[in-house]
Amino acid sequence: MKQEDKRYEEWLSEIRNKQPVLDNPEELTAAILQRVVRTDSKKKRRKFIIGSWVLGIAAGFLLCLLINEVFFMPVSEEVNKKEEYCFRQSTLPSFPANWGEMSLSERHSYWSAYYIQHRQQKQKRILDIMNKTD
Structure with missing residues (x-):
């Protein structure tokens, strides 16, 4: 065993001291x-x-x-009930009888008037609610 350790140490020292070529x-x-x-x-x-x-x-x-x-x-x-209530409360516009014969500018003026009327009604409802709470 000592002899093997000695050989191993010699071999290891040779490898360490030798420069690669x-x-x-x-x-x-x-x-x-x-x-x-x-x-x-x-x-x-x-x-x-x-x-x-x-x-x-x-x-x-x-x-x-x-x-x-x-x-x-x-x-x-709850959401469905609220939507159903809002749908019942809203007034959907009906088309005039001569809708098919109206020109584009006439249709535009019809919808503009409807929108203005709807916005005024909405503002009136908001003011009524605010007055009730005060």
Whole structure:
């Protein structure tokens, strides 16, 4: 056992004291640089692919949230009752008898007059409510 340890120590000291001999240093340098460049480009490509996947998954997730928000919005009965009440309270305009014969400017003036009348009624209701609370 001691003899093996002694041989190992001799072998180790020879390796430590021996200087490496290089036949063609330019080739070795070129090979090392080429290897480094390849690994860098591979790492960049891998990072790009992983980043693309992560962004794609995030975009898909956000799209699903948007679709869920738009199409599957929870509606309570309270909201339905309020909408039904508002629908009953609103006065929907009826088209005049000669609607098909009216020109575009006449239709515009009809809707403008309706809008102005509707806005005045709404302001009147708001003032009535404010006066009742005072």
